[in-house]
Amino acid sequence: MTIRPRRSVLYMPGSNARALEKAKTLQADVLILDLEDAVAPEVKETARTQVCEAVSAGGYGRRELVIRINAPATPWGPEDLEAAIAARPDAILVPKVSRADDVRDIADRLAAAGAPGGIGLWAMMETPLAMLNAGEIAATAADPRNRLKAFVMGTNDLAKETRAAITADRAPMLAWLSTSVAAARAYGIDIVDGVYNDFRNEDGFAAECAQGRALGFDGKTLIHPSQIAPCNAAFSPGADEIADARAIIAAFREPENEGKGAINLDGRMVERLHLETAKRTVAIAEAIASADADA
Numbered sequence: 001m002t003i004r005p006r007r008s009v010l011y012m013p014g015s016n017a018r019a020l021e022k023a024k025t026l027q028a029d030v031l032i033l034d035l036e037d038a039v040a041p042e043v044k045e046t047a048r049t050q051v052c053e054a055v056s057a058g059g060y061g062r063r064e065l066v067i068r069i070n071a072p073a074t075p076w077g078p079e080d081l082e083a084a085i086a087a088r089p090d091a092i093l094v095p096k097v098s099r100a101d102d103v104r105d106i107a108d109r110l111a112a113a114g115a116p117g118g119i120g121l122w123a124m125m126e127t128p129l130a131m132l133n134a135g136e137i138a139a140t141a142a143d144p145r146n147r148l149k150a151f152v153m154g155t156n157d158l159a160k161e162t163r164a165a166i167t168a169d170r171a172p173m174l175a176w177l178s179t180s181v182a183a184a185r186a187y188g189i190d191i192v193d194g195v196y197n198d199f200r201n202e203d204g205f206a207a208e209c210a211q212g213r214a215l216g217f218d219g220k221t222l223i224h225p226s227q228i229a230p231c232n233a234a235f236s237p238g239a240d241e242i243a244d245a246r247a248i249i250a251a252f253r254e255p256e257n258e259g260k261g262a263i264n265l266d267g268r269m270v271e272r273l274h275l276e277t278a279k280r281t282v283a284i285a286e287a288i289a290s291a292d293a294d295a
């Protein structure tokens with residue numbers, strides 16, 4: 001089982017050269033170099049050049065590099081896509097994906113431009129139509145030609161488009177968050193949670209990370225370096241969790257449990273489905289340890 005940790009996914013405006021440089025020293029698993037909403041129209045071209053030069057030059061170590069382009073229908077979208085392909089990031093993040101055909105369209109453009117197969121496609125889930133079509137959008141991942149590897153929740157745009165409120169408990173958004181997680185899991189792609197805007201509020205951020213993890217997200221998108229360490233901690237399995245997973249794996253290896261579907265582990269029923277979860281917990285813990293050692 002090969003797992004790439006995507007706990008902390010930090011956005012930075014492509015127009016901010018200082019942030020692009022600073023990111024080389026930050027412990028985020030993924031960096032999203034943004035050409036879209038964090039960049040004002042008058043500096044879109046500067047941001048595109050800066051981001052593509054930074055990605056081509058490298059120096060970001062083990063961090064996954066993702067370029068968020070402007071939507072294809074905007075004046076900047078087509079040139080962003082062309083420049084991003086030439087820079088060869090790990091993935092291109094497409095905003096405002098609303099239908100399965102939006103994914104296929106970008107995948108066709110990537111293929112037509114001769115984009116290397118290593119460039120993945122990530123989709124922002126941030127429109128009302130995306131919430132209604134989440135399953136169909138995720139299903140495009142079944143065809144490898146579409147390169148779809150991950151969903152990213154765009155909760156700010158979702159709030160704007162639906163007029164749902166952004167509240168501390170996120171009650172108005174829970175149905176959409178869970179639907180998107182289910183769609184991602186159904187087709188085997190990763191999914192990261194939306195941003196927490198009030199970046200000086202540590203307790204509020206910790207609570208939202210815990211909620212995101214409980215909902216099943218792989219990680220969370222971030223807007224400020226101070227959010228990285230608590231986010232990495234929140235989306236890493238704890239020592240107790242890892243110890244429990246190892247105990248389940250060991251129990252199923254005992255000769256007396258061979259061929260059993262369910263066993264008694266210290267007064268608790270454990271089934272083979274729990275064994276699968278335990279194996280994933282150990283695999284992600286090992287992937288995190290190895291990534292952190294490389295940082």
Ligand SMILES: CC(C)(COP(=O)(O)OP(=O)(O)OC[C@H]1O[C@@H](n2cnc3c(N)ncnc32)[C@H](O)[C@@H]1OP(=O)(O)O)[C@@H](O)C(=O)NCCC(=O)NCCSC(=O)C[C@H](O)C(=O)O
Nearest residue numbers: 011012013018019022037038154155156157195223224225
């Ligand atoms: C939110 C900010 C505007 C705050 O900026 P500022 O007050 O200047 O921050 P600090 O002074 O505390 O910065 C301290 C140092 O850290 C560097 N820094 C800050 N943010 C980043 C970052 N994101 N990546 C890398 N480095 C960063 C500063 O340069 C300072 O460095 P130094 O000079 O060495 O001290 C700002 O944090 C910011 O712009 N954040 C990112 C905003 C962004 O990208 N927004 C777009 C994505 S969110 C979105 O669109 C979600 C989705 O689409 C939706 O719909 O929900």
Ligand SMILES: [Mg+2]
Nearest residue numbers: 037126154157
């Ligand atoms: Mg958005």
